[in-house]
Amino acid sequence: MPTAPGLYTIRIKGRVGATALSSFPAMASEMSGSETVLTGLLEDQSALFGVLAQIEALGLELLELRLIPARSTARESSYGHPSTGM
Amino acid sequence: MTQVTGRDASMTSLQKGGSTDASVARGLLDREDLLRLLDRALAKRVTVISASPGSGKTSLLRAWAERSTDRRRVVFVSVDRDEQNAERFWRTVLEANRRPEHSLDPETQRELNAALDGDQLVARVVSQVAEQPEPVVLIIDDLHELKSADALAQLERLLATLPSSVRAVLSSRRDPPIRLHQLRLADEIAEIRAGDLRFTERETRQLLAASEITLSDAGVAALHQRTEGWAAGLRLAVISLSGHPDPERFVAEFSGTDRAVGEYLVAEMLERQPAEVQSMLLRTSLVDLLNSELADLLAGRSGSEQLLLELEDANAFVVSLDAQRTWFRYHQLLGDFLRLELRRTLADEVPDLHRRAARWFADHGFVVEAVRHTLAAGDRPDAARLVAEHSFKWVLDGQAGTIGAVLQAFPEGASADHPDLALAQAANELNQGRLEEAAAQLALAESQARNAPPARRRRLAVAIASLRLAMARRSGQFSEVIEQVNQLDASIADNPSDPISMSSELRGVALLNLGIVETWSGRLADAERHLSEGATLAHTIGRPFLEVACRAHLGFPSRLVSVAAARERGLHAIALAEQHGLEDRPILARAFGAVAGMAIWMGEFEEGERWLRRAWEVGQAHVEPAPALLLHLVTGMLHAGRGQQQSALEEFAAAEHSRSLLTGVHALAPRIAGRLATTQTRLGMLDEARATLGGFSGPHERMGAIYNARAVISMAEGDPAAAVDVLREVRDIPPVGPAFTLVEAHLLAGTAHLHLGDRSAAAGAAEAALAAAEPDRLIFPFAMTEAAELLDALPRHETSHGALRADILDLLRGADATSTDRQRLTQQDELSPSELRVLRYLPTNLTRPEIARELDVSANTVKTHIRSIYAKLGARDRSSAVRRARELRLLSASRS
Numbered sequence: 001m002p003t004a005p006g007l008y009t010i011r012i013k014g015r016v017g018a019t020a021l022s023s024f025p026a027m028a029s030e031m032s033g034s035e036t037v038l039t040g041l042l043e044d045q046s047a048l049f050g051v052l053a054q055i056e057a058l059g060l061e062l063l064e065l066r067l068i069p070a071r072s073t074a075r076e077s078s079y080g081h082p083s084t085g086m
Numbered sequence: 087m088t089q090v091t092g093r094d095a096s097m098t099s100l101q102k103g104g105s106t107d108a109s110v111a112r113g114l115l116d117r118e119d120l121l122r123l124l125d126r127a128l129a130k131r132v133t134v135i136s137a138s139p140g141s142g143k144t145s146l147l148r149a150w151a152e153r154s155t156d157r158r159r160v161v162f163v164s165v166d167r168d169e170q171n172a173e174r175f176w177r178t179v180l181e182a183n184r185r186p187e188h189s190l191d192p193e194t195q196r197e198l199n200a201a202l203d204g205d206q207l208v209a210r211v212v213s214q215v216a217e218q219p220e221p222v223v224l225i226i227d228d229l230h231e232l233k234s235a236d237a238l239a240q241l242e243r244l245l246a247t248l249p250s251s252v253r254a255v256l257s258s259r260r261d262p263p264i265r266l267h268q269l270r271l272a273d274e275i276a277e278i279r280a281g282d283l284r285f286t287e288r289e290t291r292q293l294l295a296a297s298e299i300t301l302s303d304a305g306v307a308a309l310h311q312r313t314e315g316w317a318a319g320l321r322l323a324v325i326s327l328s329g330h331p332d333p334e335r336f337v338a339e340f341s342g343t344d345r346a347v348g349e350y351l352v353a354e355m356l357e358r359q360p361a362e363v364q365s366m367l368l369r370t371s372l373v374d375l376l377n378s379e380l381a382d383l384l385a386g387r388s389g390s391e392q393l394l395l396e397l398e399d400a401n402a403f404v405v406s407l408d409a410q411r412t413w414f415r416y417h418q419l420l421g422d423f424l425r426l427e428l429r430r431t432l433a434d435e436v437p438d439l440h441r442r443a444a445r446w447f448a449d450h451g452f453v454v455e456a457v458r459h460t461l462a463a464g465d466r467p468d469a470a471r472l473v474a475e476h477s478f479k480w481v482l483d484g485q486a487g488t489i490g491a492v493l494q495a496f497p498e499g500a501s502a503d504h505p506d507l508a509l510a511q512a513a514n515e516l517n518q519g520r521l522e523e524a525a526a527q528l529a530l531a532e533s534q535a536r537n538a539p540p541a542r543r544r545r546l547a548v549a550i551a552s553l554r555l556a557m558a559r560r561s562g563q564f565s566e567v568i569e570q571v572n573q574l575d576a577s578i579a580d581n582p583s584d585p586i587s588m589s590s591e592l593r594g595v596a597l598l599n600l601g602i603v604e605t606w607s608g609r610l611a612d613a614e615r616h617l618s619e620g621a622t623l624a625h626t627i628g629r630p631f632l633e634v635a636c637r638a639h640l641g642f643p644s645r646l647v648s649v650a651a652a653r654e655r656g657l658h659a660i661a662l663a664e665q666h667g668l669e670d671r672p673i674l675a676r677a678f679g680a681v682a683g684m685a686i687w688m689g690e691f692e693e694g695e696r697w698l699r700r701a702w703e704v705g706q707a708h709v710e711p712a713p714a715l716l717l718h719l720v721t722g723m724l725h726a727g728r729g730q731q732q733s734a735l736e737e738f739a740a741a742e743h744s745r746s747l748l749t750g751v752h753a754l755a756p757r758i759a760g761r762l763a764t765t766q767t768r769l770g771m772l773d774e775a776r777a778t779l780g781g782f783s784g785p786h787e788r789m790g791a792i793y794n795a796r797a798v799i800s801m802a803e804g805d806p807a808a809a810v811d812v813l814r815e816v817r818d819i820p821p822v823g824p825a826f827t828l829v830e831a832h833l834l835a836g837t838a839h840l841h842l843g844d845r846s847a848a849a850g851a852a853e854a855a856l857a858a859a860e861p862d863r864l865i866f867p868f869a870m871t872e873a874a875e876l877l878d879a880l881p882r883h884e885t886s887h888g889a890l891r892a893d894i895l896d897l898l899r900g901a902d903a904t905s906t907d908r909q910r911l912t913q914q915d916e917l918s919p920s921e922l923r924v925l926r927y928l929p930t931n932l933t934r935p936e937i938a939r940e941l942d943v944s945a946n947t948v949k950t951h952i953r954s955i956y957a958k959l960g961a962r963d964r965s966s967a968v969r970r971a972r973e974l975r976l977l978s979a980s981r982s
Contacts, residue, residue, distance in 0.1 A: 014346035017353065019423060022430045034344035056259060057422045059140045059318060059348035 007068040010038040013061035127276035135257040137280035140318025143257045158221045165231040171491045172237035176207035229258035284315035305337045312341045322351030352423045371424030375415045437463045474506030505534035559599040562748035567603045608753030610644035630666040641680035645823035649862040656681035683720040689865030715744035727869045738762040760791030790816045790827030806838035825858040830867040836876045852880040856887035868894045889977035924951040
């Protein structure tokens with residue numbers, strides 16, 4: 001199982017408001033049509049499952065989960081700090 | 087009905103004890119189709135309900151459970167949030183099955199907190215369920231919260247072993263990680279999934295109608311479409327719609343937004359609540375369970391109870407956990423949103439709210455919750471202190487596992503900064519038998535304690551002393567134990583301001599440890615005094631585990647306690663343990679071992695073997711050196727008594743190894759060495775036998791077993807005279823208490839005299855052996871020596887111990903002196919003590935008047951007794967009475 005940090009995008013049905021978003025401090029959000037897209041650098045699988053569990057707990061509908069492939073040459077510099085989202 | 091009429095409805099249901107038609111009272115829609123679906127599912131042994139939060143799983147189960155209690159017994163278990171403790175989970179199941187209305191009462195919880203492991207608890211669940219007269223339906227709700235792999239594996243086994251009349255319903259957000267393929271192959275599984283739980287449009291309409299909400303057909307359709315039949319969404323919508331001035335507009339706005347359904351509706355619902363309700367909801371959301379008192383405390387206002395009842399009646403995601411409706415929790419979805427909102431809008435208050443909750447939980451005995459909230463408030467030192475204060479009580483109540491569970495809430499390495507945590511860690515390590523780790527944590531605590539303020543330092547010193555005591559006891563360091571006890575005693579005496587319970591408990595623990603070490607080091611009179619006092623104290627302060635632990639060590643004979651009495655005490659300790667559900671504790675190994683040992687001394691090998699088996703069962707996992715030594719020694723005696731010298735040798739060697747792990751001198755050390763050397767001699771290992779005894783020294787009165795073994799070696803060397811000589815050391819000392827070594831010494835001497843051709847001295851020794859053996863019925867030494875030949879040398883008419891002699895010859899001829907016959911007797915009429923006295927004369931040639939004269943009673947009395955004896959034994963005449971009495975082992979005097 002990969003343990004290196006990865007950049008993930010998660011698509012959720014509907015517009016997620018400030019209350020629910022506050023439970024994803026490591027992710028940045030943007031609207032895409034009537035969907036919410038969360039993007040963030042997640043430390044490892046356990047961080048990822050933490051986010052998924054939170055989506056489940058809040059009754060949000062998960063539409064898509066994607067790992068953005070990293071370009072090995074620029075992995076360090078291009079993702080920024082997880083807590084700032086991007 | 088909705089929350090508009092909720093107040094009245096709740097009052098009605100409360101006045102009727104909460105047992106009214108709850109589905110109406112709580113504004114729930116009876117989803118007949120769904121209830122029938124579940125009814126049908128229950129034809130199968132296991133039903134899995136798997137759907138995302140808010141799908142209406144719990145509502146369905148509760149509605150179904152309330153309906154069907156008449157026909158079957160429904161056991162409803164909700165898994166606590168993030169439950170990682172298998173034992174706690176199974177205890178919840180046990181308690182739910184027992185008395186559902188008291189499931190949260192701390193008093194009841196304490197009763198249940200015996201330190202059984204998960205497997206033992208599962209076994210209890212199975213037997214408990216099997217005992218129910220009516221069919222049982224075991225419902226486990228929120229199974230996704232069960233995070234213990236052990237518990238899940240145990241659940242898997244439970245499902246496979248449940249009686250076929252039992253039904254299990256597992257409800258979870260996700261498909262449970264349990265292998266169900268066996269049941270699936272047997273077509274014994276039913277599944278209910280999100281699609282089944284979804285509200286149909288017709289049900290949506292019924293729900294609205296039941297809540298007295300008028301909405302156009304288009305509005306109903308739009309609402310149904312927007313929520314996709316999601317139960318939580320619909321219920322939230324109903325709350326907002328009730329009393330809404332313009333329901334159509336609400337639905338239109340809701341349908342027009344693209345906000346996530348749950349969040350939108352929670353926000354709407356909250357906004358429509360009065361400010362005080364909003365405030366209460368937010369501030370109480372950070373606890374997993376609450377009652378009105380705690381809710382008032384957190385909300386900073388009174389009257390929370392009414393709000394909670396109303397919210398439950400409106401089915402607004404507040405669930406009561408007991409029949410009296412005193413405990414509540416929020417539906418997890420609502421709870422999660424409320425907590426997020428609380429942190430977002432009232433972040434400053436959060437630590438203080440955690441503190442208040444922690445204080446309340448601590449005051450009411452919910453220590454694990456208290457620790458959790460103290461940590462959440464960021465007060466790690468306070469959390470550490472809470473753990474330290476309670477870990478002692480957990481040890482006292484035999485719930486050592488709880489300490490480990492609470493410690494998990496702390497980050498790794500936290501004990502480096504907190505003496506209290508280091509202490510709890512040390513107790514935890516000690517319980518698991520990791521002495522070095524325990525010592526390391528204790529040393530850490532000690533070095534930290536030096537810098538603590540004086541009052542705290544004293545408390546720490548007491549806790550450290552009590553742990554050192556337990557450690558010293560474990561490794562048998564007598565002087566160290568005494569030192570720690572004195573330190574504890576002084577500290578109790580110096581500070582009368584201590585809470586009485588604390589000092590009583592400390593005193594109880596000190597007495598127990600002291601008594602144990604005194605037992606092992608042979609100071610039996612002191613042990614007797616301390617253990618009795620400890621047991622009485624434990625009984626007074628309501629610490630059954632401590633009482634059982636004290637009594638488990640009282641089953642050893644001494645100059646004051648006969649073998650029979652010791653055996654009775656051992657049995658009493660076991661009975662007491664069984665009464666409190668503590669019979670599986672390792673501490674009971676001592677009682678089982680002692681009872682087994684006494685049975686074997688009395689020649690009842692099968693009985694002894696039975697108790698030994700139980701001793702090894704409870705003692706195997708975490709056996710300490712001292713009890714392990716006892717069990718090996720007794721097991722070796724059993725083998726030796728049956729002539730299995732090779733197995734006996736292994737056990738005695740193992741006993742010797744356990745002894746070597748103890749720092750202090752163990753009272754049984756000479757017996758172990760003696761038995762080992764004797765067995766080695768029997769197996770022709772003379773050099774090894776000499777080496778075993780070589781250099782063994784000790785106080786003369788404790789060396790009996792060693793002298794006996796030397797005599798055995800001398801005989802094997804062909805020097806019976808030397809044997810007679812060395813045995814004089816034992817035979818010339820008048821016995822104090824049971825004559826364990828003396829009987830053997832007489833027998834060995836008798837055999838030596840036979841070899842020397844002195845039949846008269848041999849007969850004298852045999853008679854002396856019988857005389858010494860009689861009071862405690864010490865038959866075992868006869869099995870260990872060449873007693874048959876010797877007893878033959880002693881003509882029957884020359885002994886005044888004819889009955890005992892006959893019993894012994896029975897045993898030596900292969901009949902086991904077990905108590906099976908005795909047990910048969912207890913079912914019959916038991917002979918009275920005076921009848922037993924008369925009985926003893928029946929094998930003699932004395933006439934009735936002569937017996938009367940001997941007993942100093944009238945001839946008529948003797949006649950009456952004899953008639954009664956005949957009747958009770960089913961005998962026709964004197965000789966058949968004697969025969970029957972022999973079979974029943976009634977014909978040898980017992981000291982007790």
